[in-house]
Amino acid sequence: MNETCENAREFLSGLISDMRFNMTVESNWTDEGCHLDLHGEDAHIARAENGEMLDAFEVLLFQIYGRELDREHRFVVDADGYRQTRRQELHAMARFAADQVRKGGRAFTFGVLNSTERRIIHMTLQKEEDLHTESVGVGRERRLQVRLK
Numbered sequence: 680m681n682e683t684c685e686n687a688r689e690f691l692s693g694l695i696s697d698m699r700f701n702m703t704v705e706s707n708w709t710d711e712g713c714h715l716d717l718h719g720e721d722a723h724i725a726r727a728e729n730g731e732m733l734d735a736f737e738v739l740l741f742q743i744y745g746r747e748l749d750r751e752h753r754f755v756v757d758a759d760g761y762r763q764t765r766r767q768e769l770h771a772m773a774r775f776a777a778d779q780v781r782k783g784g785r786a787f788t789f790g791v792l793n794s795t796e797r798r799i800i801h802m803t804l805q806k807e808e809d810l811h812t813e814s815v816g817v818g819r820e821r822r823l824q825v826r827l828k
Contacts, residue, residue, distance in 0.1 A: 683747040684713035687740045687754060691715055694736075700724065702758075712752030715740075718759065725758040730765065733758060734793055769796055773803040776825045777810055786826035788815075797823045 688706035695702050695717070702719035715736075717725050725732045733756045740754040748754075755762060776787040789800070800823055801812045811828045814821055 681708040681713060683744050684708050684715075687713055687744050688715055690743065691736060691740065691756070694739075711755060712748060713740075713754050715754065715756045717757065722758040725756075726761045730758075730761055733761065734795075737795075765796070766799055769799045770803050773800045773825075776800075777804060777807060780810060780825050780827060784827060786824050789823040789825075791819070792823055797821075800825075 684706050688704050692704045695704065700719070700721040702717045702721050702725070705716045705718065707714050707716075717733075725736075736756040737754050740756070741748075744754070757763070772789070776789065779785075779787050789797075792800070797814055801814075804810055804812050804825060809828055810825055812823060812825050815824050816822050
């Protein structure tokens with residue numbers, strides 16, 4: 680396993696313990712990067728508020744260990760499959776937006792999505808020859824827009 684991933688797992692395990700959560704951290708290295716899975720009685724807390732705690736853990740890990748990762752790799756923190764479920768929702772949202780744009784000819788702008796979620800939708804629609812996706816706006820006002828080419 681990647682040493683950076685193991686260091687991140689140890690750090691996150693310690694942080695979770697210090698926060699007195701009843702969770703364990705498992706890690707594995709994939710093509711995408713370091714996946715850290717949280718399991719235990721308090722995993723629902725990490726999933727709450729659309730996974731904000733999971734996002735916060737990812738940001739923290741990237742700030743600490745990000746320089747040790749290649750550019751194409753990332754940290755993905757999950758709790759009991761939340762990220763996979765959310766990925767499926769985002770794929771469905773991308774298909775819905777594509778249908779709306781094709782039917783009405785008008786651009787479709789998503790609400791607030793984090794950078795990972797915007798990336799998933801970009802990747803889902805990138806092979807659609809008649810559609811273009813673009814992130815518009817700055818900071819917290821950044822939105823993903825789908826429109827005809």
